[in-house]
Amino acid sequence: MYSKILVLTGLLIFFSWSSITDTSSAAEAKPTILFIYASEKKQVDENIHMLDATFSAFAMKQQVVSAEDFTPDLLRGTDVVVFVGDFEIKLPSLLIQEIDRFKGEIIVIGYNGSQFKAFNEWKFQDEVEISKLDNTSLSIPMSVVDVIPPDGSELIEVGNSLYAQHPYIVKNGRLTYIASSAFENDQKYALSKQMHQIMGVKEPTVHPAYIRLEDISPVSDYKLVQETGDYLADRGIPFYLAVIPVYVNNENGEKVFMKSNQKLVNVLRHLQSRGGIVISHGYTHSYRYEETGEGFEFWDNQLNQKITTERTDKLPESLPKRESFRSESEYRIIMDKMDLIEKGYIETKHQKAIEELTDIGLYPLAFEAPHYTMSSTGYKITSNYFTSIFGQVQLSDEDWEIMDAPLFVSNPSILSGMKLYPETIGYVNPQLEDPLEVVKETVKRLKDIPGSMVGGFYHPYLGMEHLQEMLDLIYSVGTIEWLDLSETEQRVQTDQVLVHQQENGELTVESDRNTWKRLVENSVDKPLEAMLWGLSIVVLLFIIAFFIYIVNLRAALKKRLFRERDYSG
Amino acid sequence: MADILFYVSLILIWMMLLYHMFLMQGGYHHFKTFEKVIPQWKKNMTDLPTVSVFIPAHNEEVVIEQTLKAMARLYYPKEKLEVIVINDNSSDRTGAIAALYADKYPFIKVIETEEQNKGKGKSSALNDALQRTESEVIVVYDADNTPERMAVWYLVMGLVNDPKAGAVVGKFRVTNAQATWLTKFINIETICFQWMAQAGRWSWFKVATIPGTNFAIRRSIMKELGGWDVKALAEDTELTVRVYDSGYHIRFFPAAITWEQEPETLSVWWKQRTRWARGNQYVVLKFLSQFFKLKRKRIIFDLFYFFFTYFLFFFGVIVSNALFIINLFYDIQLSVGNVALVLWGLAFLLFLAEVMITLSIEKTQMNRKNFFNVILMYFTYSQMWIVLVFYALVLETKRVMFRQEVRWYKTERFEKKRGDLQ
Numbered sequence: 007m008y009s010k011i012l013v014l015t016g017l018l019i020f021f022s023w024s025s026i027t028d029t030s031s032a033a034e035a036k037p038t039i040l041f042i043y044a045s046e047k048k049q050v051d052e053n054i055h056m057l058d059a060t061f062s063a064f065a066m067k068q069q070v071v072s073a074e075d076f077t078p079d080l081l082r083g084t085d086v087v088v089f090v091g092d093f094e095i096k097l098p099s100l101l102i103q104e105i106d107r108f109k110g111e112i113i114v115i116g117y118n119g120s121q122f123k124a125f126n127e128w129k130f131q132d133e134v135e136i137s138k139l140d141n142t143s144l145s146i147p148m149s150v151v152d153v154i155p156p157d158g159s160e161l162i163e164v165g166n167s168l169y170a171q172h173p174y175i176v177k178n179g180r181l182t183y184i185a186s187s188a189f190e191n192d193q194k195y196a197l198s199k200q201m202h203q204i205m206g207v208k209e210p211t212v213h214p215a216y217i218r219l220e221d222i223s224p225v226s227d228y229k230l231v232q233e234t235g236d237y238l239a240d241r242g243i244p245f246y247l248a249v250i251p252v253y254v255n256n257e258n259g260e261k262v263f264m265k266s267n268q269k270l271v272n273v274l275r276h277l278q279s280r281g282g283i284v285i286s287h288g289y290t291h292s293y294r295y296e297e298t299g300e301g302f303e304f305w306d307n308q309l310n311q312k313i314t315t316e317r318t319d320k321l322p323e324s325l326p327k328r329e330s331f332r333s334e335s336e337y338r339i340i341m342d343k344m345d346l347i348e349k350g351y352i353e354t355k356h357q358k359a360i361e362e363l364t365d366i367g368l369y370p371l372a373f374e375a376p377h378y379t380m381s382s383t384g385y386k387i388t389s390n391y392f393t394s395i396f397g398q399v400q401l402s403d404e405d406w407e408i409m410d411a412p413l414f415v416s417n418p419s420i421l422s423g424m425k426l427y428p429e430t431i432g433y434v435n436p437q438l439e440d441p442l443e444v445v446k447e448t449v450k451r452l453k454d455i456p457g458s459m460v461g462g463f464y465h466p467y468l469g470m471e472h473l474q475e476m477l478d479l480i481y482s483v484g485t486i487e488w489l490d491l492s493e494t495e496q497r498v499q500t501d502q503v504l505v506h507q508q509e510n511g512e513l514t515v516e517s518d519r520n521t522w523k524r525l526v527e528n529s530v531d532k533p534l535e536a537m538l539w540g541l542s543i544v545v546l547l548f549i550i551a552f553f554i555y556i557v558n559l560r561a562a563l564k565k566r567l568f569r570e571r572d573y574s575g
Numbered sequence: 576m577a578d579i580l581f582y583v584s585l586i587l588i589w590m591m592l593l594y595h596m597f598l599m600q601g602g603y604h605h606f607k608t609f610e611k612v613i614p615q616w617k618k619n620m621t622d623l624p625t626v627s628v629f630i631p632a633h634n635e636e637v638v639i640e641q642t643l644k645a646m647a648r649l650y651y652p653k654e655k656l657e658v659i660v661i662n663d664n665s666s667d668r669t670g671a672i673a674a675l676y677a678d679k680y681p682f683i684k685v686i687e688t689e690e691q692n693k694g695k696g697k698s699s700a701l702n703d704a705l706q707r708t709e710s711e712v713i714v715v716y717d718a719d720n721t722p723e724r725m726a727v728w729y730l731v732m733g734l735v736n737d738p739k740a741g742a743v744v745g746k747f748r749v750t751n752a753q754a755t756w757l758t759k760f761i762n763i764e765t766i767c768f769q770w771m772a773q774a775g776r777w778s779w780f781k782v783a784t785i786p787g788t789n790f791a792i793r794r795s796i797m798k799e800l801g802g803w804d805v806k807a808l809a810e811d812t813e814l815t816v817r818v819y820d821s822g823y824h825i826r827f828f829p830a831a832i833t834w835e836q837e838p839e840t841l842s843v844w845w846k847q848r849t850r851w852a853r854g855n856q857y858v859v860l861k862f863l864s865q866f867f868k869l870k871r872k873r874i875i876f877d878l879f880y881f882f883f884t885y886f887l888f889f890f891g892v893i894v895s896n897a898l899f900i901i902n903l904f905y906d907i908q909l910s911v912g913n914v915a916l917v918l919w920g921l922a923f924l925l926f927l928a929e930v931m932i933t934l935s936i937e938k939t940q941m942n943r944k945n946f947f948n949v950i951l952m953y954f955t956y957s958q959m960w961i962v963l964v965f966y967a968l969v970l971e972t973k974r975v976m977f978r979q980e981v982r983w984y985k986t987e988r989f990e991k992k993r994g995d996l997q
Contacts (some may be wrong), residue, residue, distance in 0.1 A: 260578075389939045534582060541589060545921045548596050552928035555603050559935035 014245040035169040036066035036086035037111075037205070041103070041419075044118050045092040052408050055420055056189040057115060059399070060198060061088050064205045070419040076101045078234045085110050091117030092187045101137045111180045115205065116151065116187035124181055129154040134172055136165035139374075141198045148176060148193070150185035160202075162200050175200055189410075198413040211454035214415060215480050216427065216489040218269045218396065218463035220375075221287065223252040224262045227467060228270040232277070234466045234473055237278035243478070244397065244490040248273060248287035248374050248463070249289040251362045255418040260392050261290070261484055261531065264366060264459050271366050278368060283491045285396055286370035286498070289359040304352060307380035313348045313401065322371040327427055352384055356391040357500045360520060361527075369505045371496040372396055372427070381407040389422035393497050396461075397429045414459040415489075424562035427489060431462035431480070441472055442479060460486065480554050582896055585918070587891030589719040591883055592922055598775025599929045606770065606936050607779040616736045624711035626651060626731060626791070628658040631700040636667040637988045640837065643676040645721035646683065650728050654844050658683045660718075661704045664694035669718075678820025697787075698803035698810045705794075705802055713797060714870060717800035719988050721750065722833040729831035730791035741823025742792040744773070744783055748937075754839050758994065760956040761837040761844070763930060770933040772866035773827045782819070783827035788835060796823060809854025810852055816862055816878065839989050845963070852967035853974075855881050889964050896961075926953055 039061055043054045043571040050072075052471035062068045069080055076372055081087070081104055089105070094117045105112065106123040113120065120130045131152040137144055140163055150165055155176045163175035165185070174196070176183045179212065182204055186193065201208045228241070231247075238245040264271060278284060287338040292301035306313055308321060315322040325344065330335035356373075363370050372394035380388065381403045388395070399418055411428035412418070418426055430452060432444040440446070447464060452458045460483045464476055480486060502523070504516040529536030615847055628646065632639055641662070646658045660673040662685055673685040686707060692699040701715065712734060726745055733743030746769045752762035777781045785792075787810070800817050806811035818825055836846040859881045930949045 063629050100755065537912055538585070538918060541593075542914065542921055545593075545596065545918075545925060548600070549924050549928045552599065552925075552932055556928070556931050556935050559932070 016151075017570065018140060022554045030529050038083055038085045039065040039088055040080055040084040040087045040224070041068055041069070041070045042073055042076055043092060044095050044097060046095075048072040048074055050420075051092065051475070052410065053187045053189040054090055055399070055401045055418065056194065056410055056412060057088070057090055057418045058413040058425065059418035060189075060194075060201065060414065061113075063416035064201060064207065064244060065417075068381050068417065068419070071196050073097050073101050076102045076104070081108055086113065087111070088113045088115070089118075090115045090187050094118060102117075104380050109180075111182070111206075113182040113184070115184040119183060122562060126571055127177075127387065128181075128183065131366065134170075136167045136172055136174075138166035139174060139192055139197065140165075142192065142196075144192050146190070148188050148190075151242060153183055153185055155183065162203055175204065177204065178328040191546040194410070194413065195451055195455060198458060201414075202456055208450050209458075212286060212448040212485040212571070213458055213460050213483050213486045214489050215451065215460035215481065215486045216246055216396075216462075216474065217243065218248050218285065218429075218461075219282075219464060219466050220248045220433065221250065221291070222247055223250040223291065224267045226270060228267070228273045230469055231270065231466045232273040233470060234464065235273070235277035235282055235389050236280070237470065237473060237476075239277065239282065242281075242476075242488075243280045244488050244492065248288050248396070249363060249368060249370070250289070250291045250376075251359055252290045254290045254292045254301075256292075261511070263531070264362065268550050271368070275367050276415060281490075281492075283372075284363060284368045284370045285372045286356070286359045286363060286392070287372050287374045288376040289342060289362075291376045294429060294563075297544045301376070302406070303355065303376040304384050305377070305381070305400070307379075307406070310405060312344070312384065314344050315347060316351050341442075342518050348381065348383060349423070350385050352380075352387045353390075356388065357440070357502075358389060361503050361517075362500055362507070364505060364515060364517055365519060365524060369513065370498050371505065371507050372490045372498070375400075377417040378409055378429075385420055385424070389424045391499060392424060392574060393495070394425045394427060394491070396427045399426060413452070413455055415459055427461060428459050429461045429463065430459050432475055433463045435466070436468060442475055445476065447481050449483050453481050458483075459489075461489075462510040470534040484505075525567075528539070547549070577898060578807060579819060580894055581915075582889040583832075584875060584894040584898070585915070586713040587883075587887050588922075589918070591891075594880070594883075595771055595775075595929065596925060597779070598771045599734040599909045599932060600775070602770040602773075602775035603932060603936075605774040605827070606777040606796075606829075612736070613732075613830065614796055616732050618719045619736055619964030620728075620732055623655055623731065624735070625650060625655045625709075625715055626657070626712045626727060627704070627710040627779075628656070628714045628716060628727065629701055629704050629706045630659065630663060631661045631663060631697050631704075632665065632669050632673070633663040633694075633700070635667045635668045635669045635988060636665075636672060639669050639672050640676075641721055642716070642718055643673065643683065645723075646716075647676065647680050649722065649726070650724045653682050656682050656727070657708070657710065659704055660685045660710065661688060661700045661745060662686065663692075663700040663703075670979065686708050693803060698805040698807065702802040702805070702812075705797055709794075711794055712815055713794055714790050714791045714831065715788060717835060719786050719836040720747070720833045722789065722831075726789065726831045727791070729828060730789070733831075734791055734793060735830040738825055739824055740826040741796045741818040741910050742785055742790055742822065743828050743831070744790040744825060745787055745833060746773070746829040747786070747789055747829075747833045747835050749837050751836055751839060754989070756839060757844060757956075758832075758837050758839055758968045759945075760952050763934065763945065763949060764956070765837070766937050767930055767933045769829070770936050771929060774829065776877070777827035780916065781826075781875055783815075783825045784877070785811040785815045785818070785825060789831060789833040790825075792818070796821060809851055809858055812855055812858045812881070813861075816858065818970065819877075822947045846853050846878070848963050849967050849970065852885065852964055853971050856967060856971045858872055859885060884986045886970075889961070889968075892961055893965075926957075 022172070041058055043062060045051065045054060058070055062225045071080060076098065076447050078100070079111065087105060087108060087110065089112065093116065095170060097118055101122055112124055114125065117545055119128065120124050131154065133149045135147050135149050136154045137147040150172060152172055155173060155178055159178040160175050162177055166172070172185065174185050184197065196374065208272050218237065219231065220229055235245065251264040254260070272282070288303040291303050293306060294301070300507065309324050311325045326340060360370060373388055373392040374396040379400050380400040381400070384503050398409045398411035399420060400406055400409045401420070411426065411429055411430060413428065414427050415428070417423070432450040434441045435444065449460065452460055459479050461478065462476065464473060492507055492511055492513065493509055494507065495509050498505040502518040506514045599853060630642065649656065660683070662670045662673060664724060670685060670687070677683045677685050688700050688703045692703040705713070712731060712732055716722060729746055730743045747765065749762040749765060751758050753759065796818060799821060803810050804813045809845055838847055845912060859878055862878050863882060875992050927949060931946070932943055
């Protein structure tokens with residue numbers, strides 16, 4: 007009893023403390039950003055996506071537009087303009103004119119800076135190759151624009167070539183220049199480290215953090231899930247449960263439903279009541295007959311393209327390339343058709359996942375794509391169902407392997423309004439000699455990035471073996487503030503279900519799903535079994551009728567005895 | 576794989592159970608309605624046809640006397656009735672006992688089978704008598720039967736009032752139901768058979784099977800059909816199919832009642848049932864192979880029913896039992912859940928309900944003792960059927976493969992003891 011009270015007061019102290027820090031960080035007003043990019047044929051590559059994502063973390067609101075599509079009204083209410091020159095082009099004069107008139111803060115990244123009047127005093131020279139950034143050797147040398155800023159500029163970050171030092175991030179009054187739009191791993195850390203300074207905000211002293219129990223499917227060992235979940239709950243950690251409601255056998259495509267594993271459902275509900283937060287991790291975690299938890303669900307892995315058919319028995323054709331069409335409009339017609347198929351597919355999956363989870367009393371507050379793979383159109387569809395997403399972001403519609411996550415909680419425009427809680431430290435991988443090798447390396451780097459998210463995941467099937475070690479590594483980053491989605495506003499919805507989490511901790515679940523609707527759905531999922539149940543009901547009715555006949559016959563027994571004597575003579 | 580097998584067997588079994596459920600409903604309906612026509616039909620019983628009652632008898636000295644006693648009491652104008660004991664190659668006192676009765680009652684006659692038909696079995700004996708008589712209607716009773724007084728009269732009533740009826744069959748009751756546990760079960764079984772299979776099929780499809788005894792058939796049809804098929808072990812089933820094929824139906828009219836003896840020991844039961852099973856398998860194969868030649872498709876129901884019973888249903892039961900046993904020792908990953916258990920429970924309940932209805936129809940049969948007998952029966956007697964069908968299948972396969980000739984096994988009779996009659 008005594009120990010229980012202790013834990014309880016401990017929890018109370020923890021929660022009140024965390025809510026205090028939360029409000030203090032939220033108090034700082036964030037600017038409105040207009041994010042303009044100049045690229046080849048308006049294409050958005052992963053650099054632009056990642057810069058967009060990173061800056062969005064510092065914006066109250068961020069609009070994204072290409073240089074070509076820029077219109078002056080976008081500047082209304084804008085505090086900061088971020089201009090990314092990913093490609094050397096001649097900027098539209100309208101854009102130059104308006105930016106020249108703009109009085110707010112301007113951040114230029116990469117090429118085309120010289121075209122703005124505000125940068126008249128800056129001297130942009132040829133590109134140079136640097137091999138060191140932030141005193142760290144780059145894994146691949148990079149090319150940066152060699153800029154000579156006006157006197158009195160503040161060198162926030164420098165890079166080194168073989169012979170000299172070159173400015174990488176320079177600030178001069180309301181102007182900031184970043185010498186490259188490249189955003190690979192090294193640049194991500196270097197830039198993220200300085201983001202607070204670039205944006206002129208105070209560096210926070212705490213890191214948000216989360217740990218996710220990953221790939222919990224109907225065939226997961228409920229004991230291990232309970233053990234790992236309770237372990238985290240005992241330590242007052244609000245943790246996350248990435249749940250897949252259906253397991254698909256990779257040999258025959260047979261489905262096992264979460265509701266048929268009542269023990270696991272009980273464990274998950276128990277963990278939910280202890281502060282565990284459910285994340286919808288796809289419906290089956292598979293597209294074709296692949297092992298649940300191993301397969302892709304929202305991306306055709308075999309063809310490395312978005313989902314183009316719901317038929318999984320044979321491989322569809324590869325998506326056609328733009329080159330094979332005479333006109334853009336012809337190409338668009340085909341692509342729109344494909345997008346419609348993808349839309350239907352993803353919508354069904356989300357709807358089923360959300361509804362089947364809420365049916366069994368598990369209330370998902372966010373989404374995590376299996377293998378973090380999904381097309382940009384997929385994210386758009388997903389944003390109709392979820393307000394938040396966990397993990398990394400697939401940055402290309404052509405190749406799932408192009409994926410990354412910013413180091414901050416952010417609102418990347420590719421996610422169509424969904425908030426991203428990035429996974430930044432990886433997971434315990436038992437196949438490595440040191441299963442925590444990757445985690446160890448990344449947490450070391452995150453220490454230097456103020457306010458960076460420390461997010462990772464852990465597979466409950468591993469048992470307890472590495473869990474504490476993982477926690478220790480998370481704590482090693484610095485002061486940790488565990489992310490608690492139950493103190494944020496989240497809406498997860500389908501036509502029939504609404505899970506609404508409010509910032510004050512209140513959770514409301516509305517569901518139009520009655521028993522009959524569920525019954526019908528079940529029968530669609532398992533037609534044979536439904537048929538057998540139907541049969542059972544028919545047979546039962548007959549049995550009841552038969553017993554009524556028996557009672558009838560017995561009641562009329564005497565009468566019949568006389569009658570037979572009558573006609574048998 | 577195991578799943579597919581399981582579902583296939585489940586479907587096969589339940590098709591059969593549903594069919595019986597459906598038959599039970601029909602049977603109950605027939606029970607509620609069959610008497611209604613009697614007052615009207617009685618009025619037409621004026622110009623009665625001549626009737627020959629055939630009693631094929633081969634070494635029946637144990638039972639023939641009581642049979643003839645019953646025959647002597649039959650309610651039918653004696654000038655239009657002849658009872659013919661067909662003494663087929665008996666080496667006991669059958670002929671002598673029958674002769675005594677023939678002397679006493681002018682309408683009882685004894686004939687000996689002629690040389691070409693002698694000792695060949697029931698079909699041959701019946702054909703023999705068919706050639707040597709001239710009555711308009713033929714009624715057949717087994718030598719162990721004791722028909723009730725009105726039996727023949729009701730059989731003929733059916734023929735007179737239903738011109739489409741080629742034959743009319745009555746029901747039978749068991750004389751030695753209390754003799755052994757085996758006869759108790761057989762008693763329950765026969766009651767079920769008559770009220771589900773006979774009455775049920777009659778009610779729904781106007782189809783009934785000639786049971787080999789207690790039936791009347793028009794001579795004109797027997798002539799048209801060329802007599803009984805001497806190769807058939809189940810001459811009754813075989814005849815049934817041909818009657819339907821010739822455009823007539825067979826009416827089940829349970830007002831005509833006979834009593835008969837059932838095997839009291841397992842070995843007799845085993846031989847008798849093996850003959851039935853093999854006989855029915857023969858009929859199924861014979862007619863299924865000439866499926867398209869059958870003019871009247873209604874009987875296909877029946878052939879299909881036998882095909883189901885002896886092949887498909889049997890297969891389903893074997894497979895599902897095998898899966899069950901394998902599953903005990905080795906996880907074959909059956910995906911089907913509780914519904915299988917529920918269905919098993921329902922199958923048992925259905926069995927109980929159906930048997931209890933038929934027992935209730937037979938008035939005094941539905942008592943507490945029989946209730947427990949029924950439960951016991953499900954786990955013992957009903958399961959013996961599986962072994963029996965398997966055995967019969969083996970024999971039939973052997974016969975077809977080695978072209979063996981069939982031997983007609985005559986059911987052994989038991990001496991009646993006191994208290995056997997209920």
